[in-house]
Amino acid sequence: MQQNSHLSVLVIDPNPGMRGSIQNMLGQAGISKVEYAVNAGTAVKQLMRRSYDIILCEYDLGGSAEGQDGQQLLEDLRHHRLIGLLTIFIMLTSEAVYSKVLGAAELQPTDYILKPFTVDTLVQRVNRALERRAAFLPTFQLIGQGNLREAIRSCVKAEAAHPRFATDFARLRAEMHVNLKEYAEAEKVYRAIFDTRPLGWAHLGLARTMFSLGRIDEARASLEELIKANPQLMGAYDLLARCHEAQGAPAKAKEVLEQAVAISPHVVRRLRKLGEVALDAGDAGIAEKSFKQVVGKARYSEFRTPEDHVNLVRALAKKGDSEQATNVLRDLERAFRGNPALDVCKAYANALMHEAAGNGIAAASDLKVAAHGVRAATGLSANLKMSLSRSCLAQKLDGEASDVMMAVLNDVNSEVSTEQAMDVFAKAGRNDLARAIGEQLDTQAQILLGVADEKRNMGDMRGAVQTLLEALHMAPQSMKVTLAVAGGILRQMNELGWEHPMGELCHAQLEKIREQAPDHPRLQPLLNEYNATRRKYGIAS
Incomplete structure (x- = not known):
């Protein structure tokens, strides 16, 4: 077992007896570099400091009274990229509730092991995961370097060299084509896989390429067929909901997400999306239910956001439940004291409550406070800013609406296109404001071109390119x-x-x-x- 002596392992388990048992098993497998975390919070802090070859994570990390479960932790680690392609994540669980096991599998742990298990079972699963990682290592290293084209070529070679993993390499190759926005090439790879073996993920990949290529009707029909054949493939529901949203049917998107949540009810980001879509569809009851679950499940996350409280206030205000909305606002203030986004979120939540009560003057006053605080605040999502801009438009606060939208467009990480931002004003019947913002963006982009020239002349090549990318974001x-x-x-x-x-x-x-x-x-x-x-x-x- 000497070949395993270099491996580092993080065991996440609140039970000291289980931690000791796992350490003994790992010792028998020749693994001595073992560290521990007793809950999700301590695990995140450790993973922010260093990486591990293997993570063994107990599903039940103490229940809602003490923090996140293993599935919620994995969701955070994937979303915030605290674990990379080379990290082996194995879920350990005695959980008999099918929906929770399904939720964990949906987030693609490397493997999961049902308790109780023997040392032979653990060693077998770890060795199997290490064998796969070794085969993928050259390709993963190229991806880590950002060299996706060479990684695609590496996949092609590896498919022949490792026939056992050929389908997995083809899948990875298709995903890289998608990352490069080469959707037609990705479609060819998915089609070749699907025509050989009608795998659910290949069918889903085909639908994603159709969606990205603008063939929404075709994608929707394909997804409806896929869900009938494979009702546990949760990503199909998410994409089908996006199809309905793209076609201006939020009520249908809501129905699809409700079906998904009924099957796999523990994925926070899907619950959040259901709440957002329900608000768009005018279903305040479903929005309230969804955001209450999001707030509850995210309470112990190291990456929780006050925006979930704001959305819960929005749903309660739409229902006319001012008492509950006031309680949520108090909880927002307590839970996020010191958070740089708190003042904006609190002012916006107050505005939503005043608006629901018919107090336009008070709503406008709080909206001004929120809008003026946007530039100084950090951590606010583009979604919240765009929602704030819409609310300002509804209260005839044209300057504030424009300022908030400019804050979105000036953020190169917002992933909001100029067209999406302009659509907010067009839907509000304010094409004049959209034109004014467009002109302002063009002016700023021209100024940035001059700034980039100055940086280049001073020898700051990287600074010049970064400034050029800011200009590209404003005037694509x-x-x-x-x-x-x-x-x-x-x-x-x-x-x-x-x-x-x-x-x-x-x-x-x-x-x-x-x-x-x-x-x-x-x-x-x-x-x-x-x-x-x-x-x-x-x-x-």
Whole structure:
């Protein structure tokens, strides 16, 4: 068992007797580098400091009275990327409730072991996971470097070298094509898998590519067929709900998510999405029920957000339940004292309550407080900011609505497109404000191009490119900005070395120019420079 002596393990279990038993089993397997966490909170703190080869996590970490369960912890770790592709996560559970086991499996732990188990069972599962990790290691390392194209080629080779994992490598290859927004290529891979073996995840992958390619009707029909054949494939419900949302049918999206929650009721992000969709559909009762569960389940999470309380207040205000809404507001203040987003969330929640009570003046006053606090606050989601902007529009607070939306668009990490932001104003009948914001964004983008030039002249190549990316976020359709980004990235890589994510970003800008202006005089010189840079650093084509 000497080959396992280098492995590090984190055991997450509140029971000292079980921790001792697992340590003895791991010792028999030759694993001595073992650390412990007694609950989800301490596990997160340890994983923020260092990584582990293997995580053995008890499902029942003490119940709602003491914190998160293992499934909720895994959801946080995946979402906040505290565990990577190389980490082996094995869930240990004696839980007999099927929905909870289903929820854990849905979040894709490497494996799960039912208790009680023997040392032979544990060693067998760990060795099986290590064998798989070894096969995937070269590809995972390329992904970690951001070199997705070489990782795709690695998958193709590995499919032949490791036939046992060939389907898994093909799946990973398709997912990387999706990450590169090469949806047609991903569709081909999923289709080839599905035509050979009608696997549920391949069917779901096909539907995702259809959705991404704008074939919403086709995706919806495919998902409805998939759910009939495989009603436990939870991702199909999530995507089907998105299809209904994209087609302006929030009530249908709500029904689909209700079905999913009935099957797997413990995934916080699905419950949150159900609450949001229910609000859009005008079903305050379902929204209240969903957000109450979200607030309860997230209470012990290291990543909880005050926005869930705001949404619960919104649902209660719509129902006219001011007493409960007031209690939630008090809990918000107690639970998030010191949180930098608290003041904005508290003011916005107060505004929602005043609005429901018909007190427009008080609502407008609190909305102004919330809007003015947005720029200074940290941790606020784009969803909350856009909702705040809508509320300001409803109260005729045009300046505040525009300021909040500009805060969204100035945030390069918001993932909100200019078109989505403008749609908020269009739906409110305020195309004049949308045009004004568009003009303001164009002006800011032009200013940033000048700032990028100054940084480049001072020798700050990385700073120049970062500023160019901010300009691209503000004016993604500007050909002048697109050309500047492509050129800036090439200058950076020629001076400082090739970086695969930057190379992909540059390639995407060149493809955009090719599509929008194939005869542009700067396109061919930029393409020549891009190819020369690849040759300079020996990048495979």
